[in-house]
Amino acid sequence: MTTCGEFLVKQLEAWGVDTVFGIPGVHTVELYRGLPHSNIRHITPRHEQGAGFMSDGYARVTGKPGVCFIITGPGMTNILTAMGQAYADSIPMLVISSVNERSRLAHGNGYLHELPNQRAMVAGVSAFSHTLMSVDELPAVLARAFAVFDSERPRPVHIELPLDIITAPADHMQVRPRAQLARPAPARSPLHEAAAKLAKAKNPLLLLGGGCVAAQAEARALAIALDAPTAQTINAKGLLQPDHPLLIGSNQSLIPVRELALEADVVLAIGTELGETDYDVVFDGNFKIGGELIRIDIDPQQLMRNYAPSIAIHSDARTAMRALLDLLPAREADTSSPGAQRAAKVRAQLAEDxxxxxxxxxxxxxxxxxxxxxxxxxxxxxxxxxxxxxxxxxxxxxxxxxxxxxxxxxxxxxxxxxxxxxxxxxxxxxxxxxxxxxxxxxxxxxxxxxxxxxxxxxxxxxxxxxxxxxxxxxxxxxxxxxxxxxxxxxxxxxxxxxxxxxxxxxxxxxxxxxxxxxxxxxxxxxxxxxxxx
Structure with a gap:
């Protein structure tokens, strides 16, 4: 008999999972039954918070979801901090946990590792949390999780399997191929409007966030096409190389960059929350945008947080950058361009600071x-x-x-x-x-x-x-x-x-x-x- 736990391992392996972080416990050993027969590497941390942080680091480097096997109760309370960090930084993480048998859920009888409601506890640090109530639900729930990772703002997903579901027969189920989902592309009208404003801008400014991390070539080309001094959030570091003539670093909280933001007639912000700890780490509320703001983000709600844009474009960052580059005049890198001179002035001021x-x-x-x-x-x-x-x-x-x-x-x-x-x-x-x-x-x-x-x-x-x-x-x-x-x-x-x-x-x-x-x-x-x- 193939159990649900064994089928889960087969499905994860078929979808490209090569590493799992977890600490075996009596409530998760049946998840481990299939691991020795797979090519998935298992890493044993010494604390579930460590499992979450390890999967976070793995995901940031590979771009693939970090996967954790976590026990009921204390294992889940331990990993919450790591899920919170991943949620805040938009990191794909799949947390698969056990939970008590379906007939014992939420009774409060003091069963081993019992919590009133694990899903409610995890809700604030996950894109969604799901309790598997039948074996047949598993493929669809996993597909939902990978849809979050592949086609929207990536964040942790939690799937909990009751103990009687983990051991239930799954012989009738077939491993499914992974669906290839397209990431959202920009609507034509706001994109063309944004391109027209950017083409006419005299003092543009480009702000890149962690949502651009897969668009390195596009980010470098777009900065040149706009001739725009470019600031990067901490999670966007490296998108522009150190000698890029338009790079002004990750110094949005400092006066020279803030003055640039006030002077800019058009600011283009891509894949960034415009959040406090990247733009106001001195906590004085003085990062302000003087001109028009154009925002591009894969999360439509984020487009309206912190700073309201005049043009909001719901799109994957890389797709939108490529589309903008097709609409903007081509330029070559030039250390004497107006944008490069503005960037050089800011870099000189920062060097003094x-x-x-x-x-x-x-x-x-x-x-x-x-x-x-x-x-x-x-x-x-x-x-x-x-x-x-x-x-x-x-x-x-x-x-x-x-x-x-x-x-x-x-x-x-x-x-x-x-x-x-x-x-x-x-x-x-x-x-x-x-x-x-x-x-x-x-x-x-x-x-x-x-x-x-x-x-x-x-x-x-x-x-x-x-x-x-x-x-x-x-x-x-x-x-x-x-x-x-x-x-x-x-x-x-x-x-x-x-x-x-x-x-x-x-x-x-x-x-x-x-x-x-x-x-x-x-x-x-x-x-x-x-x-x-």
Whole structure:
């Protein structure tokens, strides 16, 4: 007999799933019955939150949904934070969980792992949550999930299988081919209206968000066609290469870029929420758009949030960019063009603003000298905050972190593990602080077990340094921020990792060059000379 759990594995494999993150439990073992007979790799995290963060990092790198097998009750409450981060950043994640037998649902009798209503609990961090009430529902519900991932704003989907459904017979069911759904294309009228306004614009500005991450070539060409200085959100970093004449970085919260936004007669925003943590990280409400705003987004509701547009185009970013390029006059890259000169002026002003951050710039320069193709996966820590402003990379999906949007701690390590599993050939550097690392440090064991060779750059300032400064600026006596800091190197070695404290930049580069390929390397960098002023 083929059970529903076994059929589920076959269907997932047929639809391109190659990795599952999960911790087996008595309520999910029947989901595991079919895994040994498939080509799907199983990764065991040490906490369900780690499973979610790993699948998030995997999904950002591959563009495919990260898949998790999660137990009823505590497993689901544990993964909610990771689902919240993925929901905020529009990351495809398929969370498949068990739930008590259908006859026991919502009785409150104290059954193992019982919750009143898992679906209601998950509703706020998922595109949808579905309880499978019969085996025959499974193919259609899975198809709905992949429709979310393939053709609309991708977000987590939760499917729960009652214990009596997981073991039910599924011999009568056939594996279905995956439907290929088209992403939404722009309507003709607003697209032509937008192209006409952009063609006439004297001071255009282009704002790119994470929704453009699959449209790198189009983004670079569109910036040139518009001759528009271009700002990128954190999740859009790398769409324009560092030497692109129109790039102004990810500095929308700083005065030079805000002045540009006020002066622009037409602003084109594509695949971006225009949200606070990318456009107003100083929290003063002073990012304002002076001219007309044209928005393109795959989520029609998002088109109307934060800043109301004069033209709203519901479309996949890549499809809309290609259509716009067909309607705009062709241009060649020119460092002397009006747009390039405006961008150069802003870059010069920003360089002055960042003059006090030379130590961070040197740190990243030294890293990239040794590992020029590295991917950086970050938490909320000083190296991330500074790198968000300073670092530019050639290629998308190479810089992402949890410092924006939902903003959880502990993300950087497990997400880096998932990223390395998604693309094993590229170096992955996890940017962690001593506070954040203590949230998910146990995932070092998962990485050693899976032979994942990531580099953890641990910025150690002995506590929650940024929060401490935030309290002091508001005349609040610091409390709860000067936390006990353990011996990270001893702990890392206990997990089986390589671990060493960098003495200086030369020593740091030596450690990066000789990092092992089959286990993590933890490089501790103390927030003191020579790494800080």
């Amino acid at each position: 960042f003059s006090g951050w030379a130590h961070y710039r040197t740190l990243f320069d030294k890293i990239l000298e040794v590992l020029p193709d590295a991917r950086f996966v970050g938490d909320s820590t000083q190296t991330v905050y500074s790198g968000n402003h300073l670092v530019e990379l050639d290629g998308g999906r190479r810089w992402f972190n949890a410092s924006t949007g939902y903003g959880t701690l502990g993300y950087g390590l497990p997400a880096a593990i998932g990223a390395k599993l998604g693309e094993p050939g590229r170096p992955v550097i996890s940017l962690m602080g001593d506070g954040g690392l203590q949230f998910t440090m146990t995932e070092l064991a998962s990485a050693v077990e899976a032979k994942v060779g990531i580099i953890v750059l641990l910025w150690n300032n002995h506590g929650y340094g940024e929060i401490k400064r935030y309290m002091e600026r508001r005349d609040i006596t610091p409390l709860g921020v000067d936390i006990y800091t353990p011996d990270f190197l001893a702990i890392a070695k206990g997990f089986g990792c390589a671990a060493e404290r960098a003495r200086d930049h030369d020593h740091l580069q030596e450690l990066l060059r000789t990092a092992p390929s089959d286990r993590p390397l933890i490089v501790e960098v103390m927030e003191a000379a020579p790494f800080a002023p």
